[in-house]
Amino acid sequence: MTSPVIVGVVVGYLLVLLLIGLWGNRDSHDLEGYYVAGKKLPAWVIAFSSNATGESAWLLLGLTGMGYAIGVHAFWIIMGEVLGVACAWVFVARPFKEYTDRYRAITVPDYLTERFRDESSIFRWLSALIILSMVMAYTAAQLTASGKAFDSFLGTGYTAGVWIGLAIVLFYTTVGGFKAVAYSDFLQGVLMLGCLITLPIVGIVQAGGWDPMMDALRAQDPALLQPMGTYGLTVAGVLSAAGSVAIGLAFLGSPQLLTRFMAARDQKQIVNGGFWAVLCVIGFDVGAVFGGMAGRTLSPGLADPETILPEMSAAFFPDFFTGIFLVVVLAAIMSTVDSLLILASSSVVRDVVQKALGVDASERALSNLGKGVTVVIGAVGLVVALLEVRMIFDFVLFAWSGIACAFTPVVLLSLFWKGTTKAGAVAGMVVGFATTVIWVRAFKADFYDLYEMIPGFFAGLLACWLVSLFTQADSEAVAELESIRETVGPTF
């Protein structure tokens, strides 16, 4: 029988989210308010919001599951994520913020269109296609996690769990826009950090202490304590490690993360926010991996490693904290789904309807359209989630890399290389995205299961660079890049 305490904690949390949605509503009546919170966010909000968006249920269920399944080999993921977050804030954030402020851009396609002086709206159409397809997959994976979480913790059944998760996030995202998204992400990020600091500590104590835990892991499988895992120092092992590190590449250019930089109040927030973002991701990832490792000693025979967090919370915490853990899992899911929905909605309304098609409508009408589109996209994600139950970790990584490989190479080159051309950028987006999809469908299983981010990112980078070499950069754009560099100054 489900504990009323757990239900009470969950209901209380969901009510807070609804209130945040209502609070955000007053600033969501034009496009800049709905999609980037009027560019008024402070450092601490963008730091936690960025990390909470980037991590999702993958962190709470997937990465703890990885810690459970492969132990120390999961440290390579920590390396990739911490380095990725740090490099994004240090190298990408300030020039990107400067560019998007000059352009009054509120989406990444806005930025690409202005950066390359595009009159044909090709970046808008291409971005919409990529974003919509990947957001559907990503959202479906998160809703799958919602179904699993509700079922594991409360026994609601998978379908009901999917419905409840979507209903709540759709309400506060539709009503409150990006302001509600960012502040709820902040709350969710704090909860996630608290959980991921507490979980491994309690797990290690329950396992009898650090040394007994390590001894138990070694007894189960010595590879759990080896950096190269069961692969050893082989080609497969090196590629597995490289694939794990490559997860961090997405932080450098994924549009759902870059939006936070656009929404910062000013450059100073970016300088201050980076430190907190790095500390936050360290806490997230180290906590998740060690939590999973502790769980391996306590519940060694789990059929699905991705249920280790609910298993541990039910076994070792009183009902109130079990409720908190369910809330944290939901927080992780919602903090990603809300950002994805806003991203996809902005792609349709701002990039396609307002800019590419040139529909002449008031800001209020467009923001209302944005809200409607948000609901439709969420509904499609729901249908996919209800039709197929996939392993969260793999599906999320595919969608994560699809978006990242389309945008990251092009964003990086556009910010740092004056030779980047419009044709090169288009080629980079198409090749990066296509390589990711083709690799997963046709090659991955036969090539050491190499994570698709690696071939996708480098193919996109190479395509953008090569095509740019044979085409002409706009002279005004080149001068503008130099002006941006002068304004932002050297990195170090």
Place this chain on the structure above:
Amino acid sequence: MPADAWLLLIVSVGLGLGVELVYMRARRREGHMGRRGDTGRRGRSGDERTREDRHP
């Protein structure tokens, strides 16, 4: 935990944290030298120059 696992963990955390700390130190030094960086800008900044300036 074996030494190589500890090394991997320390490097995993230290690389990114190190990059951020060096960056913050550079920003503080820039601030103390009074250079126009975060709080003042040499060129026309995003607040001053808009898309309309390029497309009158």
